[in-house]
Structure formats: structure tokens, C-alpha cells
Amino acid sequence: MSEYIHKSHNVSVLLYHLVCxxxxxxxxxxxxxxARLNEVCLEIAKRYEI
Structure with missing residues (x-):
């Protein structure tokens, strides 16, 4: 099974799903x-080169 999510219009890899x-x-x-959520998101972006 591929780690990628294949849809009819895109292919993606879901790392985090936030529901607010x-x-x-x-x-x-x-x-x-x-402020803390912003810090966490920026650290995730650095870690995964997003």
C-alpha cells in the first residue's frame, strides 16, 4: 500500500490533521x-521541509 493518498484531482501525504x-x-x-500553536506549526514545517 502506498503512503500517498490518491484522489481524482490530487495526490498527497497527510501528516497532521487539525480540526478546530x-x-x-x-x-x-x-x-x-x-502563539504556541504558531510555534508548533513552524517547527513541524522545519522538520518536514514544508
Missing amino acids: PAKYRRVVFTDEVD
Whole structure:
């Protein structure tokens, strides 16, 4: 089985899947959480050359 996901219009490799549901249109992330999530995403990008 291939590690790639083949769809009719693209081929990809899914490394991370983040789901962030927002309910009642209120603030989901605090400034601290937003900053930390940004740091984590940047480190993942460096690690996987994204």
C-alpha cells in the first residue's frame, strides 16, 4: 500500500490533521494558545521541509 493518498484531482501525504470547530462564533484560542500553536506549526514545517 502506498503512503500517498490518491484522489481524482490530487495526490498527497497527510501528516497532521487539525480540526478546530468554533461554536457560537466565540474566540476559540487565547493569545497564548495562538502563539504556541504558531510555534508548533513552524517547527513541524522545519522538520518536514514544508
